[in-house]
Amino acid sequence: xxxxxxxxxxxxxxxxxxxxxxxxxxxxxxxxVTWLISGREREALYDVMSGDFLWRRGLTFQSKNGRVQYLKxxxxxxxxxxxxxxxxxxLRGYDHILxxxxxxxxxAARFSGRNALGIGHQYAFQYPVPMQGExxxxxxxxxxxxxxxxxLGLHWHHFGYPILPPIIDLxxxxxxxxxxxxxxxYLPFEGQQKVIRMLRDVESHQFFVYGPGLVDxxxxxxxxxxxxxxxxxxxxxxxxxxxxxxxxxxxxxCLSLGIRVMTRPVDKQLxxxxxxxxxxxxxxxxxxxxxxPNSIGDWLDEHDVVQVDFGSVHEQxxxxxxxxxxxxxxxLAAETWADVRVRRHSTRDASQAA
Numbered sequence: 001x002x003x004x005x006x007x008x009x010x011x012x013x014x015x016x017x018x019x020x021x022x023x024x025x026x027x028x029x030x031x032x033v034t035w036l037i038s039g040r041e042r043e044a045l046y047d048v049m050s051g052d053f054l055w056r057r058g059l060t061f062q063s064k065n066g067r068v069q070y071l072k073x074x075x076x077x078x079x080x081x082x083x084x085x086x087x088x089x090x091l092r093g094y095d096h097i098l099x100x101x102x103x104x105x106x107x108a109a110r111f112s113g114r115n116a117l118g119i120g121h122q123y124a125f126q127y128p129v130p131m132q133g134e135x136x137x138x139x140x141x142x143x144x145x146x147x148x149x150x151x152l153g154l155h156w157h158h159f160g161y162p163i164l165p166p167i168i169d170l171x172x173x174x175x176x177x178x179x180x181x182x183x184x185x186y187l188p189f190e191g192q193q194k195v196i197r198m199l200r201d202v203e204s205h206q207f208f209v210y211g212p213g214l215v216d217x218x219x220x221x222x223x224x225x226x227x228x229x230x231x232x233x234x235x236x237x238x239x240x241x242x243x244x245x246x247x248x249x250x251x252x253x254c255l256s257l258g259i260r261v262m263t264r265p266v267d268k269q270l271x272x273x274x275x276x277x278x279x280x281x282x283x284x285x286x287x288x289x290x291x292x293p294n295s296i297g298d299w300l301d302e303h304d305v306v307q308v309d310f311g312s313v314h315e316q317x318x319x320x321x322x323x324x325x326x327x328x329x330x331x332l333a334a335e336t337w338a339d340v341r342v343r344r345h346s347t348r349d350a351s352q353a354a
Contacts, residue, residue: 001028001030001031001032001095001096001322002031002032002033002034002093002094002095002096003025003031003032003033003034003094003095003096003097003098003321004033004034004036004091004094004096004097004098004105005018005021005033005034005035005036005098005099005100005105006035006036006037006038006097006098006099006100006102006104006105006106006146007035007036007037007038007099007100007102008037008038008039008058008100008101008102008103008146009037009038009039009040009058010039010040010060011188011247011249012188012227012229012247012249012250013121013247013248013249013250014100014101014102014120014249015037015229016167016169016229016249016250016253017100017119017120017167017169017249017314018035018037018100019169019171019229020167020168020169020171020314021119021167021314021317021318022035022051023169023171023314024312024314024315024317024318025318027315027318028318028322031322034053034054034094035051035052035053035054036053036054036055036056036089036102036104036105037053037054037055037056037102038055038056038057038058038059038085038102038103038104039058039059039060039102040060042055056085056089056104057078057081057082057085058082058085058102058103058104059077059082059103059145060076060077082103082104082107085104086103086104086107086108086111087108087111089104089105089108091108091109091112091114096117096321097109097114097115097116097117098116098117098118098119098321099116099117099118099119099120099146099148100118100119100120101118101120101122101123101145101146102146103145103146105146106118106145106146106147106148107146107147109148109149110147115149115150116148116149117148117149117150117151117152117321118146118148118150118151118152119151119152119154119167119317120151120152120153120154121153121154121155121166121248121249121271122142122145122146122153122271123148123151123152123153123154124153124154124155124163125142125153125270125271125274126151126153127153127159127161127163128159128161129155129159129161129163129274129278130159130274130277130278130281131270131274131277132273132274132276132277133268133269133270133272133273133274134270134274135270138268138270139270142270142271150329152164152317152329152332154166154167154248154313155248155278156251156252156255156278156279156282156284156308157278157282158333158337162329162330162332162333162334163333164313164317164332164333164336164337165310165311165313165336165337165340166248166249166252166255166256166310166313167249167252167313167314167317168252168253168256168310168312168313168314169249169253169314170233170237170253170256170257172233173233173234173236173237174237175237175238175257175258175259176237177238178238178239178240179206179238179239179240180240181204181205181206181240182205182206182208182235182238182239182240182241183205183206183207183208183239183240183241183242183243183300184207184208184210184232184235184236184239184241184242184243185199185207185208185209185210185211185242185243185244186209186210186211186232186242186243186244186245186250187211187243187244187245187264187291188211188212188245189245189266190211190245190264190291192209192211192212192213192214195209195211195291196209196222196224198291198292198293198296199221199222199293199296200220200221200222201293202221202293202296202297202300203221204297204300205221205241205300206221206223207221207222207223207243208223208225208235208239209222209223209224209225210225210226210227210228210232210235211227212227214226214227236253236254236257236259237257239259240259240260240347241259241260241261241262241299241300242254242259242260242261242262243261243262243263243264243291243296244261244262244263244264245263245264245265245266245272246263246264246265246266246271246272246273246275246276246279246287247272247275248271248275251263251275251279251284251285252310254285255284255306255307255308255310256307256308256309256310257307258305258306258307258343259305260285260286260299260302260304260305260306261279261284261285261286262285262286262288262291262296262299263275263276263279263285263286263287263288264287264288264289264290264291265287265289267289276289283306284306284308285306286299286302303346303347303348304344304345304346305344305345305346305347306342306343306344307342307343307344307345308340308341308342308343309339309340309341309343310340311336311339311340313336316332316335316336317332320332
């Protein structure tokens with residue numbers, strides 16, 4: 001059985017889901033997966049994707065200081081190249097076309113009359129989940145970016161619809177103990193030096209800062225780290241807190257590990273603003289629309305922790321796909337949520353509540 005799997009490479013969340021799905025597919029000896037990644041420079045992918053993969057330029061968003069720049073995004077993308085890559089992509093020989101919000105494979109399938117299945121967070125927004133920052137432009141743009149014939153949407157809650165829990169990519173990384181006052185920071189859409197200058201004023205904690213353009217180096221309470229999948233996971237599982245933008249996958253991993261989160265959604269970005277609203281409604285994380293030393297310090301002084309066991313959704317999806325999709329999406333969603341458990345406790349008194 002041969003799969004073509006397109007992955008949007010702009011955010012590490014898509015890449016983490018791809019890694020988890022690759023792990024799940026590796027349990028089946030008769031399955032062959034060809035990965036196609038777009039939206040990020042090829043050289044920047046080797047630290048976050050192992051093995052062979054196809055690469056295309058695709059589409060990506062431009063941002064500055066935590067705000068999407070729509071005009072720059074429009075002019076910086078090469079639509080002629082996108083159309084060319086789409087039209088010449090050969091889909092023959094593949095039994096199934098899968099994608100995680102990746103436009104080249106999505107449009108190639110559309111033009112070829114092939115059904116593509118989308119697996120990812122963006123596909124949850126076809127249902128009336130918590131949303132904010134919506135406009136006609138952003139809503140329509142989300143629909144046409146990577147259109148699919150059918151989909152498996154992922155979210156932190158089902159909200160009464162056939163949505164699946166998150167895919168968690170933590171294979172080989174377990175949370176055995178935490179390092180006191182260690183905080184991992186991943187704010188790729190912000191100016192990295194501005195973030196570092198701000199964190200220097202919060203002297204009570206040690207900040208491990210990952211971001212584009214950074215190289216390994218330690219100075220005072222700031223520990224800069226170059227982007228690295230394994231290095232990031234190793235720091236993540238020993239951290240007591242994470243400061244990040246409102247991307248879906250990293251926050252999902254934090255919830256799974258019981259790591260406290262402070263998140264700043266990217267301005268004018270529908271998915272991130274909607275994620276922030278969902279987190280506030282679920283009371284899963286602290287949302288801050290601006291970051292400053294005082295607000296970070298207040299959050300660091302809190303002790304409430306949320307931990308959510310989402311299960312092995314990637315393995316359930318792989319089994320569903322390879323088993324011929326005999327269950328409906330509604331049945332698959334109900335099965336994946338059956339064993340999800342939410343636990344809340346305080347690190348101050350170690351009391352547990354169901």
